[in-house]
Amino acid sequence: MSNITDRPFPKFVRASVRLWTHGSRVYYAWIALLLAMVVVGLLGYRTQFSEGLVSTGLRDPVSWGFYIGNFTFLVGVAAAAVILVIPAYVYHWKPIKEIAILGELLAIASISMCMLFVLVDMGRPDRLLHIMPFIGDINVPSSLLAWDVLVLNAYFFLNLGIATYALVTMSRGHEPHNKLFTILVLSSIPMAVGIHTVTAFVYNGLPNRPFWNASLLAPRFLVSAFCSGPAIMLMLLQILRKTARLELKDDAIWKIAELMAYAMFVNLFFTGAEVFKEVYSGTEHLQHMRYLYFGIDGKTTLVPWAWLSLIASIVSFFLFLLPRTRKNPVLLNIGCVLILIGVFIEKGIALVVPGFTPSVLGEIYQYAPSSTEVMVTTGIFGVGALLFTLMSRTAIAVLNGDLRVERPDLAVAAAHT
Amino acid sequence: MSETLIPSITRRGLLGAAAKAAGAAAVASVALPGCDDRADQVREFIHKRLREMSPDEMRAFCTRVEADCKERFGKDVLVGSEPPLKDVVFGYGLDLSRCNGNRKCVDACVQENNQSRPSPEGPHNNPIQWITVLEMDEEAGIELAGSTAYYEPVKVPAPGKAYLPVACQQCDNPPCVKVCPVKATWKETDGIVVIDYDQCIGCRCCMSACPYGARHFNWSEPNLPADQINGTMHVLGNRPRMRGVVEKCTFCVQRTRNGLYPACHDACPTGARVFGNLLDPESEIRRLLETKRVFVLKAELNTHPKFFYFYS
Numbered sequence: 001m002s003n004i005t006d007r008p009f010p011k012f013v014r015a016s017v018r019l020w021t022h023g024s025r026v027y028y029a030w031i032a033l034l035l036a037m038v039v040v041g042l043l044g045y046r047t048q049f050s051e052g053l054v055s056t057g058l059r060d061p062v063s064w065g066f067y068i069g070n071f072t073f074l075v076g077v078a079a080a081a082v083i084l085v086i087p088a089y090v091y092h093w094k095p096i097k098e099i100a101i102l103g104e105l106l107a108i109a110s111i112s113m114c115m116l117f118v119l120v121d122m123g124r125p126d127r128l129l130h131i132m133p134f135i136g137d138i139n140v141p142s143s144l145l146a147w148d149v150l151v152l153n154a155y156f157f158l159n160l161g162i163a164t165y166a167l168v169t170m171s172r173g174h175e176p177h178n179k180l181f182t183i184l185v186l187s188s189i190p191m192a193v194g195i196h197t198v199t200a201f202v203y204n205g206l207p208n209r210p211f212w213n214a215s216l217l218a219p220r221f222l223v224s225a226f227c228s229g230p231a232i233m234l235m236l237l238q239i240l241r242k243t244a245r246l247e248l249k250d251d252a253i254w255k256i257a258e259l260m261a262y263a264m265f266v267n268l269f270f271t272g273a274e275v276f277k278e279v280y281s282g283t284e285h286l287q288h289m290r291y292l293y294f295g296i297d298g299k300t301t302l303v304p305w306a307w308l309s310l311i312a313s314i315v316s317f318f319l320f321l322l323p324r325t326r327k328n329p330v331l332l333n334i335g336c337v338l339i340l341i342g343v344f345i346e347k348g349i350a351l352v353v354p355g356f357t358p359s360v361l362g363e364i365y366q367y368a369p370s371s372t373e374v375m376v377t378t379g380i381f382g383v384g385a386l387l388f389t390l391m392s393r394t395a396i397a398v399l400n401g402d403l404r405v406e407r408p409d410l411a412v413a414a415a416h417t
Numbered sequence: 418m419s420e421t422l423i424p425s426i427t428r429r430g431l432l433g434a435a436a437k438a439a440g441a442a443a444v445a446s447v448a449l450p451g452c453d454d455r456a457d458q459v460r461e462f463i464h465k466r467l468r469e470m471s472p473d474e475m476r477a478f479c480t481r482v483e484a485d486c487k488e489r490f491g492k493d494v495l496v497g498s499e500p501p502l503k504d505v506v507f508g509y510g511l512d513l514s515r516c517n518g519n520r521k522c523v524d525a526c527v528q529e530n531n532q533s534r535p536s537p538e539g540p541h542n543n544p545i546q547w548i549t550v551l552e553m554d555e556e557a558g559i560e561l562a563g564s565t566a567y568y569e570p571v572k573v574p575a576p577g578k579a580y581l582p583v584a585c586q587q588c589d590n591p592p593c594v595k596v597c598p599v600k601a602t603w604k605e606t607d608g609i610v611v612i613d614y615d616q617c618i619g620c621r622c623c624m625s626a627c628p629y630g631a632r633h634f635n636w637s638e639p640n641l642p643a644d645q646i647n648g649t650m651h652v653l654g655n656r657p658r659m660r661g662v663v664e665k666c667t668f669c670v671q672r673t674r675n676g677l678y679p680a681c682h683d684a685c686p687t688g689a690r691v692f693g694n695l696l697d698p699e700s701e702i703r704r705l706l707e708t709k710r711v712f713v714l715k716a717e718l719n720t721h722p723k724f725f726y727f728y729s
Binding site: 051052053054056058059060061063064118121122123124127128130131136137138139142143144145146149202205206207208209284287355356358359360361362363 | 466540541543549551560561562563564565566583592595596597598599600601616617618619620621622624625626627628629630632633634635636637638660661662663715718719
């Protein structure tokens with residue numbers, strides 16, 4: 001009998017840990033930066049833990065803010081990272097396996113961040129079990145948030161399972177060809193659409209909040225996610241092409257950028273359609289959009305952010321639409337950053353806060369994230385980046401063929417022949 | 418059972434108080450149940466749902482809350498768990514012609530229902546008021562946009578101003594109940610929407626869903642001075658809340674299920690408030706509905722409030 005530590009999975013884990021703890025100076029500096037971010041987050045959460053959510057900028061009129069905004073943005077990233085598998089398949093890009101696996105790892109990291117954002121936003125995190133399937137008594141089918149918890153959990157474990165199985169199999173020198181595996185990979189694509197749709201429905205299903213109660217909300221969520229998710233993937237793929245032996249042709253990168261331009265066009269068109277409807281109708285529902293873009297009675301906290309988001313989105317659209325600019329590596333990456341800025345604001349505070357402002361009783365409470373919220377958010381992004389860094393180090397080593405574990409029985413069999 | 422509210426006040430009130438006292442005395446000597454072994458403790462931690470408790474469990478739970486209050490505030494309190502009365506659905510009426518924005522209802526409500534008091538000198542001033550009185554221009558009619566809850570109520574009514582008190586409308590089709598992910602809030606058979614403070618996870622979905630701004634969150638530990646505690650409590654109503662949970666008006670469930678009027682009703686110096694059993698043809702609220710033209714707030718949202726406004 002072989003020792004348990006000689007089995008493939010423990011060997012795989014040990015090899016991964018060795019990778020995580022060894023690297024260049026740039027790698028160590030990067031890890032140190034992320035750990036520092038996590039410490040900042042813990043310090044922020046200590047304040048929130050001892051004082052309560054009163055340490056945030058939230059109050060009764062605006063009861064969701066930066067945390068839930070970041071949650072919404074990251075659900076989009078998690079969804080779109082996996083959806084990139086579709087064009088990879090359609091256009092026969094060489095590294096489809098790499099794109100699929102990195103997309104899944106990005107999804108795992110994003111969903112982890114989503115769950116942390118929900119956790120820090122809860123008034124009673126000690127009662128987390130109440131909302132867990134089977135343990136708690138969750139309000140399905142009527143509560144959309146209950147559905148969201150279900151689908152996010154399912155999506156998390158689905159991607160975790162797929163990625164772990166694929167990487168362990170490949171590290172043993174096999175290809176992950178298996179009917180169940182293929183079905184799971186394919187099912188993660190509609191699931192990706194599902195998590196973002198259900199998250200949109202959490203907002204969409206509230207008729208007392210006209211800013212969210214528009215049928216375009218879920219489609220807008222999806223198209224903006226098709227911008228932000230690929231933007232992160234595009235930058236990652238370029239980095240990995242330089243630092244790891246990842247083969248990716250320029251054509252694939254340009255094609256992703258082109259597809260993002262179309263997604264951004266639809267996103268801007270949808271935004272325009274909503275602006276037209278509200279402005280031309282001119283009902284009291286216009287108040288929320290007015291607060292976002294112009295402010296009301298000199299209360300203009302959101303205005304600069306709203307315009308920054310809109311301008312960043314429009315500029316990136318043109319950068320990615322014109323072949324000359326999207327084929328320029330510098331402009332391409334500027335475009336990615338602009339898209340991220342645009343969507344981060346649009347699906348974050350510019351989505352959540354105007355829904356509450358003016359409040360249902362007409363109050364205009366000017367919400368802005370407190371320093372505690374910014375610190376906790378920094379920490380959660382640190383955790384997410386750390387998770388993704390470690391997971392992708394393992395993944396790249398496996399994909400490059402540097403991380404190999406042999407099954408002991410096979411090794412013995414080989415020695416005998 | 419009496420069908421009218423008034424005769425039931427004295428009888429129910431007395432009976433309720435007597436039953437409560439007897440119940441408390443009977444259970445006080447019994448050891449707290451469920452604390453014998455750890456499995457029970459875990460089950461209790463996860464499954465302590467007021468909705469599903471047997472009468473015995475409920476009584477034990479109320480005793481525990483009483484003991485907890487004694488420990489925290491050094492005060493003897495009575496925590497009741499009166500179920501909804503049979504053949505009763507409560508309704509509220511408010512005469513906007515009489516209301517002059519004096520906010521006596523707000524003060525009475527804060528006192529009665531043990532709401533968090535302001536602490537302007539402290540770092541975490543987080544007062545909670547279940548009733549919001551909005552001041553708006555008389556000319557505009559009911560116009561929430563541009564209204565304010567922050568007016569100085571020393572001299573009311575201010576010239577040209579009208580007032581609109583808003584609290585939980587006890588919707589017959591409550592959107593807050595629909596969105597709660599953990600079934601921590603529900604509508605009782607007497608129409609009162611209640612919250613199980615021990616189930617609430619503080620996600621604040623209900624606050625997003627409420628069209629009336631009626632739900633309030635304990636952003637910090639509530640500031641409840643021991644000498645200001647109202648010791649007559651209901652387990653689904655005015656018992657002290659904890660940090661991180663949502664609370665709201667319950668039509669003073671601790672009073673109305675014992676035949677008393679809500680505190681805001683009794684405190685109103687202008688007589689603007691009407692309360693009673695919607696199922697009782699002789700009740701004041703039914704007389705109001707039959708003789709006046711009433712309206713509800715945001716009728717287009719299909720929430721079917723049981724809080725009716727009218728002009729006399």
